[in-house]
Amino acid sequence: MAASPPPPKETQGVDKFRALSARIKIKPDTFIKFDGSEHVLLQNIACADGVRIKYDIMLILYELVDWKNVGDLIAPWPPDDQEKILDHLEMMGRSDILIEENELESSDDSESGLSPHLGSRIHINVENHHNMLRDYVRMAAYRRAIENNVTPETVAMDLGCGSGVLSFFTVQAGAKKVYAIERRPDIILLAEELAKANGLDDRIEFIQNSSSHVKESKLSPKPDLLVAEILGNGILEENVLEFTMDARDRLLKPGGRMIPSGLEIYVFAYDSGVQHDKQLEVDELKNLYGLDFSLLGQVLCNKTITRTDRYSPYANKTMSDPACVKTVDFATMKSVVFEERFTLKATRDGDVSAFCAYFNAQLDESTNLTNSPWAPSTHWTQLTFTLPKPKTVKAGDELCGTLTYDGGLRLSIE
Secondary structure, eight states, X not given: OOOOOOOOOOXXXXXXXXXXXXXXXXXXXXXXXXXXXXXXXXXXXXXXXXXXXXXXXXXXXXXXXXXXXXXXXXXXXXXXXXHHHHHHHHHHHHTTOEEEHHHHHTSTTTTTXXXXXXXXXXXXXXXXXXXXXXXXXXXXXHHHHHHHHOOTTOEEEEXXXXXXXXXXXXXXXXXXXXXXXXXXXXXXXXXXXXHHHTTOGGGEEEEESOGGGOOGGGSSSOOSEEEEOOOBTTBXXXXXXXXXXXXXXXXXXXXXXXXXXXXXXXXXXXXOXXXXXXXXXXXXXXXXXXXXXXXXXXXXXXXXXXXXXXXXXXXXXXXXXXXXXXXXXXXXXXXXXXXXXXXXXXXXXXXXXXXXXXXXXEEETTEEEXXXXXXSOOSOOEEEEEEEEEEEEOTTOEEXXXXXXXXXXXXXXX
């Protein structure tokens, strides 16, 4: 039988997390860092201090990823262990890792027109949406393209609506109706609440589902405009072409317009100036967790490494001019996979250690959006491909390669 919990303590300050009646959870923007010892570090991204706790206690506290009463949390444990858990809750409260449900009632949510307890139901990385909304280059381009293509008779579809901002722009531009489609239930909840808070929900129909599972009969009348944020640091990633083409063919009215309407992918060669000692990586994998992973290291030594990174024209030396290696017309594209060979010419003598890819998206006939490293900065980085060994070239030498898309972009050099 479980031991009786200790009597409630005063709930002033962080002591409130010791109150048996308190309903608490770990804040979703908390991260866990393992250092290989019996301790782990719990820290909220907004707080400079964290809490180091033993691994066994962390397993108990894992229950706090969702709301739980303190009394229920400690009830199964002996009195000494209960006191230890309460001490840890107090420390976590001091480091701003915990939140009490009562705090939500007095938060700004209730004063801003948003539903009470909304924050406790949103488990997404809202920082990512915040970064996108603060990308004024991106937002201005999309808003202009939407305004250019919306009339009072427009019925639009926002594919993967996220926070709902493109749906909101479409309604503000005068569209008759917008279908806002989003797979994640917590994301679409956020979008719905934001629409209500801004008085824009009367012409938006929110559909919580993957677009590939939405039946054509669900959209009546059929949309004549498809708006989608299909661009990423990896340019085309997470099978985005498959979803977009499926929505175009099944859900969009024949001849309907698309934003973006097309895409160009550019590639150039450069010298990063950084030499990686691949052998060190192999050596380090020879005894990892007491196991030999050196075979994995040998594979890595001969593999082009793909990363999303922000290319710096000042820190890196370009070794070729950018070349458009692939053009995609979303209205006419038939296949959702492609393999495109390309040739670049070295513009100087030196070493080529990597290649960089970026996009130029045609949102409509008069609006372009790019993440070129020489254009105004956006929240997007670029896609880089680091060769296993630098390639020494002279000005005028040809660099041949292949750009492949099969759900994500890959690049290989001959």
